[in-house]
Amino acid sequence: xxxxxxxxxxxxxxxxxxxxxxxxxxxxxxxxxxxxxxxxxxxxxxxxxxxxxxxxxxxxxxxxxxxxxxxxxxxxxxxxxxxxxxxxxxxxxxxxxxxxxxxxxxxxxxxxxxxxxxxxxxxxxxxxxxxxxxxxxxxxxxxxxxxxxxxxxxxxxxxxxxxxxxxxxxxxxxxxxxxxxxxxxxxxxxxxxxxxxxxxxxxxxxxxxxxxxxxxxxxxxxxxxxxxxxxxxxxxxxxxxxxxxxxxxxxxxxxxxxxxxxxxxxxxxxxxxxxxxxxxxxxxxxxxxxxxxxxxxxxxxxxxxxxxxxxxxxxxxxxxxxxxxxxxxxxxxxxxxxxxxxxxxxxxxxxxxxxxxxxxxxxxxxxxxxxxxxxxxxxxxxxxxxxxxxxxxxxxxxxxxxxxxxxxxxxxxxxxxxxxxxxxxxxxxxxxxxxxxxxxxxxxxxxxxxxxxxxxxxxxxxxxxxxxxxxxxx
Amino acid sequence: xxxxxxxxxxxxxxxxxxxxxxxxxxxxxxxxxxxxxxxxxxxxxxxxxxxxxxxxxxxxxxxxxxxxxxxxxxxxxxxxxxxxxxxxxxxxxxxxxxxxxxxxxxxxxxxxxxxxxxxxxxxxxxxxxxxxxxxxxxxxxxxxxxxxxxxxxxxxxxxxxxxxxxxxxxxxxxxxxxx
Numbered sequence: 001x002x003x004x005x006x007x008x009x010x011x012x013x014x015x016x017x018x019x020x021x022x023x024x025x026x027x028x029x030x031x032x033x034x035x036x037x038x039x040x041x042x043x044x045x046x047x048x049x050x051x052x053x054x055x056x057x058x059x060x061x062x063x064x065x066x067x068x069x070x071x072x073x074x075x076x077x078x079x080x081x082x083x084x085x086x087x088x089x090x091x092x093x094x095x096x097x098x099x100x101x102x103x104x105x106x107x108x109x110x111x112x113x114x115x116x117x118x119x120x121x122x123x124x125x126x127x128x129x130x131x132x133x134x135x136x137x138x139x140x141x142x143x144x145x146x147x148x149x150x151x152x153x154x155x156x157x158x159x160x161x162x163x164x165x166x167x168x169x170x171x172x173x174x175x176x177x178x179x180x181x182x183x184x185x186x187x188x189x190x191x192x193x194x195x196x197x198x199x200x201x202x203x204x205x206x207x208x209x210x211x212x213x214x215x216x217x218x219x220x221x222x223x224x225x226x227x228x229x230x231x232x233x234x235x236x237x238x239x240x241x242x243x244x245x246x247x248x249x250x251x252x253x254x255x256x257x258x259x260x261x262x263x264x265x266x267x268x269x270x271x272x273x274x275x276x277x278x279x280x281x282x283x284x285x286x287x288x289x290x291x292x293x294x295x296x297x298x299x300x301x302x303x304x305x306x307x308x309x310x311x312x313x314x315x316x317x318x319x320x321x322x323x324x325x326x327x328x329x330x331x332x333x334x335x336x337x338x339x340x341x342x343x344x345x346x347x348x349x350x351x352x353x354x355x356x357x358x359x360x361x362x363x364x365x366x367x368x369x370x371x372x373x374x375x376x377x378x379x380x381x382x383x384x385x386x387x388x389x390x391x392x393x394x395x396x397x398x399x400x401x402x403x404x405x406x407x408x409x410x411x412x413x414x415x416x417x418x419x420x421x422x423x424x425x426x427x428x429x430x431x432x433x434x435x436x437x438x439x440x441x442x443x444x445x446x447x448x449x450x451x452x453x454x455x456x457x458x459x460x461x462x463x464x465x466x467x468x469x470x471x472x473x474x
Numbered sequence: 475x476x477x478x479x480x481x482x483x484x485x486x487x488x489x490x491x492x493x494x495x496x497x498x499x500x501x502x503x504x505x506x507x508x509x510x511x512x513x514x515x516x517x518x519x520x521x522x523x524x525x526x527x528x529x530x531x532x533x534x535x536x537x538x539x540x541x542x543x544x545x546x547x548x549x550x551x552x553x554x555x556x557x558x559x560x561x562x563x564x565x566x567x568x569x570x571x572x573x574x575x576x577x578x579x580x581x582x583x584x585x586x587x588x589x590x591x592x593x594x595x596x597x598x599x600x601x602x603x604x605x606x607x608x609x610x611x612x613x614x615x616x617x618x619x620x621x622x623x624x625x626x627x628x629x630x631x632x633x634x635x636x637x638x639x640x641x642x643x644x645x646x647x648x649x650x651x652x653x
Contacts, residue, residue, distance in 0.1 A: 010596070
């Protein structure tokens with residue numbers, strides 16, 4: 001029983017719905033299928049159609065093991081209420097350069113299987129970036145950031161972003177820096193009208209392997225408040241920030257479109273009638289395919305969450321208060337920096353630093369309290385769409401790496417340095433990697449990857465640079 | 475002839491007055507199916523034919539047999555009904571398939587033999603019915619997930635153009651996918 005009358009178009013449609021693992025297996029069906037799976041158009045279609053497996057991507061540092069950890073969690077549907085949940089993840093040995101690195105941090109989330117790392121090498125003026133494909137354990141160190149400010153001036157790393165331009169099939173890394181033209185300003189903070197804040201934005205594109213400055217005038221006066229207030233949606237990166245107002249500062253959302261590399265500002269909804277902005281804790285999230293905002297007044301012991309959704313992108317009037325949920329007890333009574341909020345489809349997850357999770361099902365209106373064990377001491381969680389089954393990720397065994405590391409390193413020494421030689425300048429190849437993404441091939445390690453221990457991994461969640469008053473240039 | 479066409483005109487008017495416009499679809503093997511126009515318009519292909527004013531009395535569908543057409547009509551009817559009942563505000567912002575009330579019905583609908591399934595795909599493609607196409611393709615994809623490459627070749631009548639050495643090489647590269 002078989003059919004050969006299905007048109008090629010239909011066969012491709014069906015194939016584009018298969019998980020990456022199946023595609024890999026079917027590469028040996030015949031040559032034209034294998035070629036098809038490497039075709040960028042097919043890959044794009046595959047990613048677009050793949051099951052919207054919302055998973056939680058947790059990147060963090062394990063203090064004891066001193067290693068980076070990556071977790072991928074499925075929805076917590078199978079977990080009974082009030083259970084302990086062993087987080088199923090792996091400690092990853094990741095390859096890195098010779099020098100001891102400090103202050104490593106993951107930028108954004110995992111896109112098409114690629115992860116972006118930001119790190120600080122001691123004595124270097126400025127931070128560095130690397131792109132990393134864990135599935136084949138290859139990485140690329142980006143060229144150094146060009147510095148356009150005087151060397152005696154200190155800078156603030158305002159924010160970074162990692163994204164994908166679907167028009168040109170290119171990965172991009174964005175870094176936003178600001179600096180005062182008076183190097184002493186950091187110390188005194190005395191308001192001085194002659195001291196001006198400059199903002200510099202650089203965009204790196206994989207296809208050109210170079211940085212390029214972009215115009216940031218629309219947002220140079222905005223204060224980005226820091227981590228965990230970022231989302232990446234439909235090729236646009238968003239941060240929440242504070243803009244200077246006449247009477248007082250007000251919340252805005254800063255957007256950066258990966259395709260045309262343009263900044264924009266989106267308005268937040270009017271929260272004032274319900275919440276006092278001085279005591280509001282806010283987080284950006286994604287709900288449906290829209291920008292969402294989760295806010296609560298952090299003063300009361302029992303907290304009530306308001307979830308707003310911007311139904312039409314960019315239209316302030318389309319902000320709709322979609323849900324009011326709570327009261328929830330047990331949310332830490334602090335300014336909220338330790339709480340991470342994720343929306344996965346119809347569930348809202350509130351994740352605390354100690355692994356306590358409140359899972360609220362919006363449609364069923366049910367709460368589950370979970371305790372997740374095994375999370376690293378510092379972590380950041382974000383929601384991502386995976387193209388690979390979570391089970392494949394989880395089945396990978398960390399021991400395989402530990403034992404193979406020495407062998408691979410010695411092979412590499414004999415064969416010459418291959419570590420920084422990848423993404424061979426061909427963006428198509430980068431897209432290709434996406435299909436293979438997250439199939440952590442730990443049982444049959446790739447020949448060409450180097451593995452080294454990461455020393456001293458610290459994630460600067462606590463690394464605050466104090467917020468400063470930004471002066472609007474007259 | 476004249477009298478019958480008159481009666482057709484009259485009955486059409488009656489139907490318009492009752493507000494249930496119908497169209498007749500004719501399968502490749504000559505069977506006619508009368509359905510509500512709104513149901514038939516679940517098919518973009520049929521929708522264009524009607525809107526272009528080419529419908530007249532019957533719409534011939536030479537690519538679809540009666541057995542398949544009756545199933546397609548069943549699908550369209552069911553989904554048209556359900557669309558009329560659902561609340562848009564609930565479904566648009568919780569993009570989770572478990573909130574689709576027809577999931578169970580759809581699952582039963584595609585429990586058919588492979589040949590029928592493939593025919594449904596072809597029909598859904600020809601008639602341009604997105605929901606049915608998604609459903610049937612996904613079903614085939616799910617069925618394929620557990621198969622070996624050889625079983626896939628048999629299902630799709632594909633000739634293996636690898637030499638045994640080449641095939642072994644490809645398998646080795648993708649070893650993890652076979653576990």
